[in-house]
Amino acid sequence: MKIELEGLTNRVPGTGDFITIDYAKCNNCECCLIICVMNLWRKKEGKIYIVDDYQSKCLECAACFQVCAADAINFNYPIGGTGIVIEKG
Amino acid sequence: MKKYDLIIIGAGPGGSMAAKTAAEKGLKTIFFERSRKPGEKNSSGCGLGPRMFRDFPEMMKELTPDKCPSMRAGTASRNYFVNNDDIVSGYIMARPTESVSYEPAKSWITMNVYRSEFDPWIAKFATDAGAELKTSTLIVDLLKEDGKICGVIDEKGEKYRAPIVIGADGVISTVAQKSGLRNKWAQNQVTLTLQYDFQAPSDKIDDIMGDETLAVWWGSNFPASYQVFFNDGFHQGLGNWMNWWDKNPLYYLNRVINLKYYQRLLKILDAKPRELQSHLLPWLDYPFNTHTDGVILIGDAGGFPCPLEAEGIYPAMVTGKIAAEVASEAVTSGDVSKATLKRFDEEWQNTSIGKEFEAGCELWNIWKALPFSPKETMSWFVPMIMEILGGIFDWSQPHALRVRQIISHIKSYMPKATPFIMTYVFPLIAKVFEDDLDKLMDPKKIMKVLPKLLDMLPQKKKKRGG
Numbered sequence: 001m002k003i004e005l006e007g008l009t010n011r012v013p014g015t016g017d018f019i020t021i022d023y024a025k026c027n028n029c030e031c032c033l034i035i036c037v038m039n040l041w042r043k044k045e046g047k048i049y050i051v052d053d054y055q056s057k058c059l060e061c062a063a064c065f066q067v068c069a070a071d072a073i074n075f076n077y078p079i080g081g082t083g084i085v086i087e088k089g
Numbered sequence: 090m091k092k093y094d095l096i097i098i099g100a101g102p103g104g105s106m107a108a109k110t111a112a113e114k115g116l117k118t119i120f121f122e123r124s125r126k127p128g129e130k131n132s133s134g135c136g137l138g139p140r141m142f143r144d145f146p147e148m149m150k151e152l153t154p155d156k157c158p159s160m161r162a163g164t165a166s167r168n169y170f171v172n173n174d175d176i177v178s179g180y181i182m183a184r185p186t187e188s189v190s191y192e193p194a195k196s197w198i199t200m201n202v203y204r205s206e207f208d209p210w211i212a213k214f215a216t217d218a219g220a221e222l223k224t225s226t227l228i229v230d231l232l233k234e235d236g237k238i239c240g241v242i243d244e245k246g247e248k249y250r251a252p253i254v255i256g257a258d259g260v261i262s263t264v265a266q267k268s269g270l271r272n273k274w275a276q277n278q279v280t281l282t283l284q285y286d287f288q289a290p291s292d293k294i295d296d297i298m299g300d301e302t303l304a305v306w307w308g309s310n311f312p313a314s315y316q317v318f319f320n321d322g323f324h325q326g327l328g329n330w331m332n333w334w335d336k337n338p339l340y341y342l343n344r345v346i347n348l349k350y351y352q353r354l355l356k357i358l359d360a361k362p363r364e365l366q367s368h369l370l371p372w373l374d375y376p377f378n379t380h381t382d383g384v385i386l387i388g389d390a391g392g393f394p395c396p397l398e399a400e401g402i403y404p405a406m407v408t409g410k411i412a413a414e415v416a417s418e419a420v421t422s423g424d425v426s427k428a429t430l431k432r433f434d435e436e437w438q439n440t441s442i443g444k445e446f447e448a449g450c451e452l453w454n455i456w457k458a459l460p461f462s463p464k465e466t467m468s469w470f471v472p473m474i475m476e477i478l479g480g481i482f483d484w485s486q487p488h489a490l491r492v493r494q495i496i497s498h499i500k501s502y503m504p505k506a507t508p509f510i511m512t513y514v515f516p517l518i519a520k521v522f523e524d525d526l527d528k529l530m531d532p533k534k535i536m537k538v539l540p541k542l543l544d545m546l547p548q549k550k551k552k553r554g555g
Contacts, residue, residue, distance in 0.1 A: 081225030088286040089132030
């Protein structure tokens with residue numbers, strides 16, 4: 001059974017930009033690529049980036065922020081009252 | 090600028106308990122929640138332990154299905170043992186044993202609730218007591234004057250002033266970061282935990298699971314995976330330390346979901362995936378840096394989940410209550426210095442939470458070595474357990490011969506089992522009994538004695554009268 005992830009999250013839009021990467025600090029360790037359950041971190045031409053539509057997919061677990069030993073990932077929570085809504089947590 | 094006696098960031102069970110306690114003591118209290126209502130951002134931490142009902146009886150007796158429709162109390166738990174080929178090779182079901190000493194622990198092991206129902210319920214105790222709850226508000230910084238913390242600032246720049254701020258804002262705590270208590274955890278102090286919620290009809294769960302409400306799936310191909318049943322659904326999840334993962338965590342959770350046995354369970358329960366959740370969970374051998382001038386951290390923000398099975402709500406409520414009591418005295422006396430707030434540590438160390446952390450290091454070690462080390466430990470642990478449990482019920486040979494076969498096979502696990510027992514089990518036993526087991530724990534001695542002990546078991550039965 002393959003579980004389709006589409007439709008398994010609810011959210012209120014309007015989060016603002018709450019995750020950023022500081023390329024001056026990123027050392028390309030790729031830990032964020034592995035840890036992100038939603039696979040929102042990618043690498044292209046040697047550069048790590050977060051997908052453009054992460055605001056509508058992120059589970060707000062902050063694992064990318066926590067796992068980043070280089071402190072290159074900034075994670076601020078979405079604007080109050082927006083973002084993921086966990087109904088059955 | 091609005092002025093308060095106490096500001097609390099976070100309206101989970103810890104924050105709400107702190108707000109309730111402070112308001113009852115007459116403090117002008119406000120607590121903030123970044124979501125539209127408490128519980129909207131919380132996943133896992135869904136198990137209410139019996140100690141909550143023992144220690145907060147007046148509150149907990151009011152928790153009823155009309156207020157919290159998801160609640161399901163379960164008497165029994167189950168441990169599934171999954172072998173290296175992903176086949177469920179056995180399980181143990183257990184109920185509270187005769188030595189359990191009080192109600193409701195004698196009747197059930199856990200009361201499970203969805204946080205979206207439980208957290209608003211507990212927050213109402215705080216607002217009823219007079220605390221002000223401000224939702225949909227993200228606190229982004231601490232207010233400082235002459236280097237001293239004196240309040241908080243929200244995302245719109247609004248300032249709120251109070252002599253003490255309690256950080257009840259979870260594992261990645263803005264209060265911890267802005268107060269300088271902690272920027273982030275070490276990678277082995279926090280786990281990533283992810284879970285599916287499945288919808289399943291209540292009567293199917295009743296018919297198939299009976300009063301079992303909790304299961305743990307042990308196997309070598311995934312970290313130990315928990316299953317928690319609610320009134321009309323269940324969670325299936327797993328976690329591990331941040332630096333354990335070698336591929337997307339969903340891969341490991343899907344290994345559990347794709348077990349043949351599990352697929353059959355989903356089918357007969359008529360279960361459908363309903364939600365996917367991921368969160369971080371602190372898992373410390375001992376809480377540290379819990380307070381500084383004008384700041385106290387409680388619950389997950391303070392690193393208080395149980396070091397064995399990560400129970401989080403009860404420690405959050407206990408530390409929340411204590412933090413509010415300490416804050417109340419500090420505010421009244423006008424001294425909110427770190428030296429005064431140190432009483433917070435002294436107080437929680439005297440509670441059931443403090444007693445838990447007395448063996449925190451040993452519990453943490455054994456948890457890391459067992460459920461969080463599937464390849465290293467479960468690969469021999471499961472076959473060994475099943476050799477003992479399942480080996481006896483076998484008529485492939487005369488039973489005495491079977492016993493010898495089983496013993497002989499168990500001996501083959503000893504090179505892995507013995508160091509495990511020496512390293513993780515004996516230190517825990519020594520701590521629990523506060524005894525010096527140095528002699529017993531000398532690995533050389535054990536390794537010398539153990540094979541001899543096993544050799545003493547009869548290899549072959551002597552002939553009668555021979």
